[in-house]
Amino acid sequence: MDLILFGPPGxxxxxxxxxxxxxxxxxxxxxxxxxxxxxxxxxxxxxxxDEFMSKGLLxxxxxxxxxxxxxxxxxxxxxxxxxxxxxRTVPQAEALDRLLAExxxxxxxxxxxxxxxxxxxxxxxxxxxxxxCGQIYHLRYNPPPSPDRCSCGGKLVQRPDDTEEVVRxxxxxxxxxxxxxxxxYGKKGLVxxxxxxxxxxxxxxxxxxxxxxxxxxxxxxxKG
Ligand SMILES: [Zn+2]
Numbered sequence: 001m002d003l004i005l006f007g008p009p010g011x012x013x014x015x016x017x018x019x020x021x022x023x024x025x026x027x028x029x030x031x032x033x034x035x036x037x038x039x040x041x042x043x044x045x046x047x048x049x050d051e052f053m054s055k056g057l058l059x060x061x062x063x064x065x066x067x068x069x070x071x072x073x074x075x076x077x078x079x080x081x082x083x084x085x086x087x088r089t090v091p092q093a094e095a096l097d098r099l100l101a102e103x104x105x106x107x108x109x110x111x112x113x114x115x116x117x118x119x120x121x122x123x124x125x126x127x128x129x130x131x132x133c134g135q136i137y138h139l140r141y142n143p144p145p146s147p148d149r150c151s152c153g154g155k156l157v158q159r160p161d162d163t164e165e166v167v168r169x170x171x172x173x174x175x176x177x178x179x180x181x182x183x184x185y186g187k188k189g190l191v192x193x194x195x196x197x198x199x200x201x202x203x204x205x206x207x208x209x210x211x212x213x214x215x216x217x218x219x220x221x222x223k224g
Pocket of ligand 1: 130131132133134135150151152153154
């Protein structure tokens with residue numbers, strides 16, 4: 001299954017993507033991670049990325065698509081992938097469609113994790129970051145072992161950019177950027193909204209439902 005995951009920054013999309021990776025047995029493909037890997041390897045593509053990135057320029061879509069093409073051809077991604085942070089524009093979405101079509105594949109589902117702005121603002125007030133290892137906790141939804149200590153022993157702090165103003169701005173940018181994509185995939189009937197309010201486990205359970213992954217408890221209930 002080729003799945004695209006959308007969600008506002010701070011809604012736990014990265015964590016959910018990792019969980020889905022395990023549940024679906026397909027890799028998460030993130031352009032940032034893949035570009036870093038190519039540059040570290042010093043591959044031909046990596047050197048091309050370097051040319052743009054060292055000048056502070058955006059990497060052209062064509063190069064990013066070349067990267068996807070290579071990645072989706074690898075054995076672990078033959079049966080599907082989870083796209084996180086891509087596409088960001090409608091032309092990128094169209095290009096991804098063409099790329100998948102060449103491999104006889106298509107975007108099967110777009111899961112959009114939805115969290116309202118008031119909830120996002122309340123959420124950051126309860127967010128804590130470990131000074132030592134960078135682990136992020138939420139005092140209600142993903143609580144640390146103690147309110148001011150990480151499991152690594154580091155001190156938990158509130159990040160300076162975790163302010164209402166920053167969250168509001170990021171949220172509005174996200175909505176503006178994502179709306180045309182949700183419209184593009186919505187016309188194809190591929191978008192499923194997932195309520196992102198609740199614990200990580202609750203949101204994972206909703207995603208599983210939307211994707212059609214029925215857990216053992218659901219299976220036994222339908223049997224009984
Ligand atoms: Zn820590």
